[in-house]
Structures are given as structure tokens and as C-alpha cells.
Amino acid sequence: MSSFFNTKVESLRGMDTRRADVLRKELNIVTYGDLIQHYPFRYLDRTQIYHAVDLHDDLPMVQVKGTVRTKELLGEGHKQRLIAQLHDESGTVELVWFKGVKWFEKMVKNHQEYVAFGKPASFNGKPQMVHPELEEVSEQKPGASFLQPVYSSTDKLRNFHLDSKGLSRLLSAVLKLAAPHFHETLSPELLQRYALMPKAEAMQQIHFPQSTELLQAARFRLKFEELFYIQLKLLRQRTQRKIELAGQIFDKVPSLVHFYKNILPFDLTGAQKRVIHDIYKDFCAGKQMNRLLQGDVGSGKTIVAFIAMLIAADNGAQSCMMAPTEILADQHYEGLKKFADMLGLKIGLLTGSTRTAARRVLHEQLRSGELHMLVGTHALLEDVVQFKNLGLTIMDEQHRFGVAQRSKLWQKNPNVIPHVLVMTATPIPRTLAMTLYGDLDVSVIDELPAGRKPIVTVHRFDSNRLKVFEFMRQQIREGRQVYVVYPLIEESEAMADYKDLMDGYESVTRAFPEYQVSIVHGRMTAGEKDAEMQRFIQRQTQIMVATTVIEVGVNVPNASVMVIESAERFGLSQLHQLRGRVGRGADQSYCVLMTGYKLSKDTRTRLETMVRTNNGFEIADIDLKLRGPGDLMGTQQSGVLDLLIADLAKDGKILAESRAAAQELLNDDPDLSKPLNANIRQHILSLPATAVNWSRIS
Numbered sequence: 001m002s003s004f005f006n007t008k009v010e011s012l013r014g015m016d017t018r019r020a021d022v023l024r025k026e027l028n029i030v031t032y033g034d035l036i037q038h039y040p041f042r043y044l045d046r047t048q049i050y051h052a053v054d055l056h057d058d059l060p061m062v063q064v065k066g067t068v069r070t071k072e073l074l075g076e077g078h079k080q081r082l083i084a085q086l087h088d089e090s091g092t093v094e095l096v097w098f099k100g101v102k103w104f105e106k107m108v109k110n111h112q113e114y115v116a117f118g119k120p121a122s123f124n125g126k127p128q129m130v131h132p133e134l135e136e137v138s139e140q141k142p143g144a145s146f147l148q149p150v151y152s153s154t155d156k157l158r159n160f161h162l163d164s165k166g167l168s169r170l171l172s173a174v175l176k177l178a179a180p181h182f183h184e185t186l187s188p189e190l191l192q193r194y195a196l197m198p199k200a201e202a203m204q205q206i207h208f209p210q211s212t213e214l215l216q217a218a219r220f221r222l223k224f225e226e227l228f229y230i231q232l233k234l235l236r237q238r239t240q241r242k243i244e245l246a247g248q249i250f251d252k253v254p255s256l257v258h259f260y261k262n263i264l265p266f267d268l269t270g271a272q273k274r275v276i277h278d279i280y281k282d283f284c285a286g287k288q289m290n291r292l293l294q295g296d297v298g299s300g301k302t303i304v305a306f307i308a309m310l311i312a313a314d315n316g317a318q319s320c321m322m323a324p325t326e327i328l329a330d331q332h333y334e335g336l337k338k339f340a341d342m343l344g345l346k347i348g349l350l351t352g353s354t355r356t357a358a359r360r361v362l363h364e365q366l367r368s369g370e371l372h373m374l375v376g377t378h379a380l381l382e383d384v385v386q387f388k389n390l391g392l393t394i395m396d397e398q399h400r401f402g403v404a405q406r407s408k409l410w411q412k413n414p415n416v417i418p419h420v421l422v423m424t425a426t427p428i429p430r431t432l433a434m435t436l437y438g439d440l441d442v443s444v445i446d447e448l449p450a451g452r453k454p455i456v457t458v459h460r461f462d463s464n465r466l467k468v469f470e471f472m473r474q475q476i477r478e479g480r481q482v483y484v485v486y487p488l489i490e491e492s493e494a495m496a497d498y499k500d501l502m503d504g505y506e507s508v509t510r511a512f513p514e515y516q517v518s519i520v521h522g523r524m525t526a527g528e529k530d531a532e533m534q535r536f537i538q539r540q541t542q543i544m545v546a547t548t549v550i551e552v553g554v555n556v557p558n559a560s561v562m563v564i565e566s567a568e569r570f571g572l573s574q575l576h577q578l579r580g581r582v583g584r585g586a587d588q589s590y591c592v593l594m595t596g597y598k599l600s601k602d603t604r605t606r607l608e609t610m611v612r613t614n615n616g617f618e619i620a621d622i623d624l625k626l627r628g629p630g631d632l633m634g635t636q637q638s639g640v641l642d643l644l645i646a647d648l649a650k651d652g653k654i655l656a657e658s659r660a661a662a663q664e665l666l667n668d669d670p671d672l673s674k675p676l677n678a679n680i681r682q683h684i685l686s687l688p689a690t691a692v693n694w695s696r697i698s
């Protein structure tokens with residue numbers, strides 16, 4: 001933006017250093033530009049006049065037009081209040097003042113016509129407004145009709161008369177000055193094709209809309225612009241990266257047919273085949289692969305990862321797979337070792353529990369190239385872990401890893417950056433994925449292996465626990481196993497959680513004396529956890545009482561019941577992850593959500609959603625709507641939270657449109673050199689380089 005927008009807010013009439021200071025501290029507003037981008041978060045509708053009879057408690061602030069017939073002072077001292085009766089042709093609304101009573105008594109005139117603006121509430125069955133705004137009106141002066149902006153403010157700001165009203169006065173002043181300085185930031189072609197309101201007009205209308213329609217148009221325009229520039233940036237990064245980073249070529253697949261024909265115990269799903277094809281195409285391209293693989297829990301991502309590792313081995317490269325927990329790393333290792341052995345490939349496991357001697361051997365074999373594949377936890381990242389030729393790194397349950405850790409894995413091959421495959425079962429809603437991973441290639445497994453029965457989910461109140469136990473017993477008698485999950489024990493506080501878990505464990509062992517019960521929680525050492533997990537996997541125990549440590553990835557196909565205690569304390573995506581621990585075999589599986597009777601509206605929505613659907617993407621969308629993107633895993637460092645006006649939960653359609661527009665633009669004019677696109681080029685050049693850190697996600 002030009003220097004006008006960099007002017008400090010101190011320069012505005014009526015501002016001083018103290019007010020400027022509090023604006024900066026509370027709202028991070030320093031310049032005219034910042035102030036202008038402090039958009040209203042909602043608007044009060046002052047275009048409509050309501051009738052007194054139509055008022056009810058559920059209405060927001062509204063206007064009523066009528067004449068004051070009577071007014072009276074009631075009560076004494078600090079309990080004194082002024083009550084005026086405002087009549088329109090339909091009825092009466094009572095106007096009440098508790099503060100500044102004397103002053104209002106003088107101001108409010110009998111037989112005067114007013115527009116009263118306030119929040120209706122009923123008192124003793126009669127409509128009432130407390131401390132309404134009053135505006136005198138007459139036939140000559142009918143009162144204003146407009147949408148009144150509401151700005152977010154804080155207590156500190158209010159002390160400086162910078163409440164919503166005060167901010168609105170500042171904005172009105174700054175917009176008058178700014179009018180000649182706005183530049184159009186989009187090309188004439190885009191404005192026309194998407195019927196977008198010009199920038200200068202949109203900035204006026206977003207603050208002081210003249211009608212609902214104009215407000216809609218302004219919002220659309222500004223959201224489109226915001227999302228368009230994000231997508232443009234991400235898409236350009238992607239193009240540049242593809243040019244810059246070379247990758248090893250893995251085009252030989254001698255073992256693959258043998259593996260499919262003689263080793264793999266099932267047929268791949270169509271979706272798995274499609275993803276393997278995506279990966280193979282990347283491997284042949286001579287560019288570094290940077291691919292995100294999304295697939296709902298149980299969709300079979302692990303085998304896809306193994307096949308990618310197999311292709312790497314076929315081409316003389318090593319690969320590693322990093323899991324977020326030891327339990328999960330162990331399990332991957334156990335599962336993949338069988339395949340590797342049959343193929344004559346050497347695979348190793350490296351976790352925090354690996355003994356020093358074994359570690360030394362592993363390090364040696366990695367350096368010599370003897371070891372083809374390595375599975376492990378964060379231990380993989382240590383500097384001593386060096387490969388002869390690392391060609392592929394895979395991260396399972398990607399959201400658990402930070403950006404720094406990922407880039408560390410890249411550096412393990414000093415010659416050519418390894419290909420990267422990140423896998424996640426946290427189904428990221430499409431809109432969010434497009435923004436978060438706009439510079440990655442995304443593959444999706446959207447199909448479960450054949451023969452899986454949808455998990456049956458029910459909600460039960462705590463008072464029905466005996467019946468739930470009865471159901472568990474029946475399933476165990478049929479040879480199945482059962483999980484009972486308690487809310488997470490945070491390492492520090494949460495003594496109460498620990499007690500809940502232990503009480504639960506007690507009552508389960510008491511209720512099922514004939515069966516063996518395992519327990520796994522965050523306070524146990526990795527070794528203890530693993531031993532318990534193994535007992536369960538080997539069916540020595542029938543019931544696993546656990547905290548959310550089992551949330552990610554663990555695979556025990558014989559387990560068919562997941563009981564979630566205090567289900568109201570879990571987020572929707574987390575409930576879905578937990579449920580995904582069952583339904584992995586051919587048997588019918590069940591998920592039981594246990595809660596007390598007292599449930600909030602959001603909790604009820606979460607429970608109903610779980611009972612209604614097994615579709616992870618649908619669940620993620622609802623979760624995004626309930627919680628906003630800030631709480632979704634993986635969004636924190638991404639910058640998507642810096643959005644000024646667009647809302648990823650609601651603006652998916654605009655996002656898709658703006659992305660298509662950005663892609664088309666880049667196809668047509670990759671370096672934005674055409675005169676037609678001068679506005680866009682200009683705008684990009686004017687953006688501060690540090691405005692948003694769009695550093696790559698992985």
C-alpha cells in the first residue's frame with residue numbers, strides 16, 4: 001500500500017499518543033491501513049422498524065417507532081428507575097433507564113415521536129427495552145435507515161472512549177481521507193468475470209453499508225481478494241519448487257508384481273491403486289515429491305507407504321518411516337517386517353527404547369546401506385542417524401510433527417533431498433486442505449477395503465453402564481476384544497482424571513472377574529505400555545482400559561467394541577479417531593459414547609453426528625464449523641488464522657473460485673507480466689514480505 005496507509009493513527013483528528021498506544025496494544029492497530037482493515041464483525045439492522053406487538057426475546061437489537069405517552073420515576077436512591085411507555089399503532093413497549101435517571105427524565109418528552117433502538121426483552125409478559133438509544137423523529141425528519149457497524153473493542157479501549165461507536169467515528173474519519181488513495185488490486189478481467197465490487201467502494205461499504213445487498217457485494221469482493229492472493233502465493237510456490245528441487249528417479253519396479261501376486265494377502269482398493277500410481281508418477285518425474293496422503297482411519301495407508309518404500313529399495317535407495325508414538329512404530333515394524341522378510345529386504349526399528357548395542361548396529365547398517373528400511377519415532381531425527389542414500393521419508397499421522405522436525409529429515413541426504421510422503425488420518429476439510437497444503441500435492445484414499453461393515457455407534461447415559469457391560473460381555477464371549485477409553489491424563493495436573501481412570505479400571509476388573517484386563521496410560525513408561533499393548537494384541541487380555549494414547553494408528557483387528565467414557569469431553573475429530581480403532585476386521589463393530597445427563601448444545605451436536613455418520617470428511621467439516629479452524633490440528637503455524645475477513649468454515653465456495661481464478665491466471669501469465677494484470681503485479685510487489693509467513697508446511 002502507498003505511504004498514505006502507512007500514516008500513523010496519531011495523525012487522525014481527535015487522536016493522541018495515549019489513545020494510539022492503547023489501540024496498538026489492544027488491537028494491534030498502528031497505521032491508517034491497520035485501522036481500515038479492522039472490519040466490523042457484525043451490523044445492527046437499522047433499516048427496519050418493528051411493531052411493538054412483534055417484539056420478543058429472541059430478537060437482536062431492533063428499532064421501534066412510536067410516541068411517548070407517559071413516563072414515571074419509580075423507586076428510591078440507587079434503585080430509582082425511569083420508565084416510559086412508547087406506543088405505536090400495534091401496542092406498547094416499556095423503555096427503562098437505571099442509570100443517569102434524572103438526565104433521561106428531562107430529555108424524554110411526553111407526546112414526542114421517537115425511534116427507540118434496543119434489545120427487546122419481556123418483563124412480566126410485557127415487551128421492554130433497557131437503556132435504548134432514542135432519536136427524535138417527525139414527519140419532516142423520519143430518522144435514519146442504515147446498517148450500523150459493530151466493531152470488536154475491549155474494556156481498556158472503552159476507557160478511552162474507543163468502544164464500537166468510538167471506533168466507528170475514527171473509521172468514518174479515516175475513510176473520508178482514504179477515498180482517493182485506494183488502488184484497485186484485481187484486474188479488470190477478474191472484476192468483470194466474478195462481478196466484483198471495485199476496491200474503493202468495497203472498503204466504504206464494508207464499514208458503512210448502504211444496504212444489505214451492497215454489504216453482501218462488499219464482503220464477497222474482499223473475501224475473494226483475500227483468498228485469491230493466498231492461493232496465488234501458494235500456487236506460485238508450488239511451481240517454483242517443482243522447478244528448483246531435483247529428486248531421485250525411481251522408475252524400476254522389479255519386485256512389485258511378485259509382491260502383489262505372491263505376498264500381499266488382499267487386493268488393493270481402487271483408491272489405494274490410484275494413490276500408488278500418483279506416487280510412482282512423482283518418482284519418475286525427476287523432481288522431489290512432496291505429497292500429502294489423506295485417508296480416513298482404516299483406509300489402508302500403511303500398505304501404500306510400504307509399497308512406496310519397496311519401490312525406493314528396488315532403485316537402490318533407503319527409506320524411513322516415522323511414527324508419533326512408540327506403540328505405533330512397533331506395530332508398523334511388526335507388520336512390515338513380515339513383508340520385508342519375504343522380499344529379502346532388511347528393515348530396522350529405532351525408538352527411544354532401542355538398546356545402545358542394537359542402536360550401534362543399526363547406525364552402522366544404515367551408513368553402509370545394508371539396511372533398506374527404517375521404522376521409528378523421533379529417535380530417527382538424531383544427528384548420529386546417517387544414511388548411505390536416503391531416498392524416501394514417510395511421516396505417519398503427520399499433524400504430530402513440527403515443521404522443524406520434518407526439515408531435519410530432509411537434511412539426511414546431503415546430495416538429493418529425499419522424496420516426502422506425509423500421511424494423515426485427520427481428514428482435513430477440503431477448504432482447509434486447499435489453504436494449508438495449497439503448495440503440496442494431495443492424494444486421498446476415499447474408499448475403505450471391501451467387506452468392512454460400517455461401525456454402529458450409540459450414545460448411552462452413565463446410568464446405563466450395567467447394560468453396556470452386558471453388551472461387552474456378549475461380544476467377548478463371541479471372541480472379540482473391547483477398548484474402554486478415558487479422557488487424557490495430562491502429565492501435570494489432572495489428578496482427577498487419573499482417579500477416574502483407576503476407578504474405571506477397578507470397576508471393569510470387578511465386573512469382569514472371568515477376563516483379563518489391560519491398562520495403558522501416559523504415566524507408564526514406554527516399555528510398560530508396550531508390554532500391555534502386546535498382551536492385548538496377543539489376545540491374552542480381552543479388555544483394554546486406556547487413555548487417548550491409543551488414539552493414533554493402533555491396529556487390533558479383533559477388537560470390535562470401543563466404549564468412550566465422558567465422551568462429552570472429547571472433540572469430534574478425536575472421537576472419530578478413537579472410533580477408528582475398531583471396525584478393522586470383518587466383524588461388525590460398535591462404538592458406545594457414554595455421558596452424563598447434562599449436555600451442552602454443541603456436545604449434543606457432536607454426539608448426534610457420531611451416531612449418524614462414519615464419514616471422516618463430513619465429520620471434519622462439522623468439527624470445523626463447531627470449533628473454527630484454530631483448534632484443528634495442524635493449523636496453528638500455517639497462517640490461515642491471519643485471515644481478516646474470509647472464514648474457511650463458511651467460504652469454501654469462494655475459496656474454490658478464487659483458487660481456480662489464481663490457477664488460470666498463472667497458466668495464462670506465469671510471471672504476471674501482461675499489462676492486463678498490472679494491478680495484481682503491483683499489489684504483490686507492495687505486500688510486505690513478512691506480512692504472512694507462508695513457509696511450507698512440510
Ligand code: ADP
Pocket residue numbers: 266267268269272295296297298299300301302303425449450553555557584
Ligand atoms: P490406516 O489408514 O488407518 O493407517 P491401516 O493401514 O492400519 O489403516 O490399515 C487398516 C487395516 O486394513 C490393516 O489391518 C490392513 O492390513 C488392512 N488393509 C489395508 N488395505 C486393505 C485392503 N485393500 N483390503 C483388505 N484389508 C486391507
Ligand code: MG
Pocket residue numbers: 301302396553
Ligand atoms: Mg495408520
